[in-house]
Amino acid sequence: MTCKFAEMPDEKGYFGEYGGQIIPPELVKIMNDINDAYEKVRQTDAFKSELALLNADYTGRPSPVYYASRLSEKVGGARIFFKREDLNHTGAHKINHCLGEALLAKHMGKTKVLAETGAGQHGVALATACALVDIECEIHMGQIDIEKEHPNVTKMKILGCKLVPVSRGTQTLKDAVDSAFEEYLKDPANYFYAIGSVVGPHPFPRMVRDFQSIVGHEARAQFLQKEGRLPDIITACVGGGSNAIGLFTAFLNDEEVKLVGVEPAGKGLDTAEHAATLTKGTKGALHGFECYNLQDEEGNPLPVYSIASGLDYPGVGPQHCYLKDIKRVEYETADDKECLDAFMALSRLEGIIPALESAHAIAYAMRIAATLPKEKSILVNLSGRGDKDADFVARKLKL
């Protein structure tokens, strides 16, 4: 297989037939300006050394690779390792791209960073990065989500960002996107819309991937050093796809390593309540780019569901769509029950409370490990910690 993964996407932002810029012409210019600025800035010593210093001394990178011996023994098969992104400052991988985006906005002389947030995870990570980099931050959030996600709302306020409640329509993520985007369109030359995953129009899928790829580069070197070889399987959960592509990028050319993305099967793939976009979706355009998506016959996004709010997105990053089609990455699913079982297993056996998002990848790893011999190894991206989910799970399981 001679794929020049490093050179993807092409100039127009396409990964095969996915990605691109499905946006009005005036926005194409703005996106291309961001791409040009990114190309220039990312190669300067000032930007590189600033980001490297923050990754190390602020986020706490490199995050460790941990061998989960008790979990592995219990499952009884292949050995399971974790890349501990849950140990990053703010508790998840999102800080990796938020720092990159905030720094880029600052270097471009932008006056304000804007975004929407659903459960508040992207909002908190972005507000953190903007406080640090000293740039104004405005987050739009649905009124219903504001009431549901109290701790994150409080954190965003403390961190000094302007929180805009959205009380139109469904008062959730979808309307928060529209509201934030309207604000952005008031002055796109001076504002920076910080997308929270490897989605949206070019250059975001590429830029966010680049900022996240530190995860896989570290993990590959750490695993080699620890084990003297590469893992047999690497796996990560897939919502928009940023933590997964962050882990996969460094391994794309290692043909002996099997790459597996795990989508939420929710209440079952045969019900309407899941968010398994790559498994059940069809090609279409969404939020400015081409990808697989869960859509009705007219091409409108369908309501999606996951027990992990960070995974309930009707689309998915264009590079994942391409990697699925060329069969370099396999996409599997885990349902709510498997996710909760994995959440509890890791908590009770290893003393690590994972995010419900990450627990989907853990569930897959446990399922597949049981079928493999001890000599095999699986590396899981533990994308975040589960503090945010602890109360919900305790109530759900009546603990």
Ligand SMILES: *Cc1c(COP(=O)(O)O)cnc(C)c1O
């Ligand atoms: C947001 C989030 C995800 C899902 O986003 P991706 O872009 O698919 O990585 C996964 N895990 C955690 C902990 C998150 O906060």
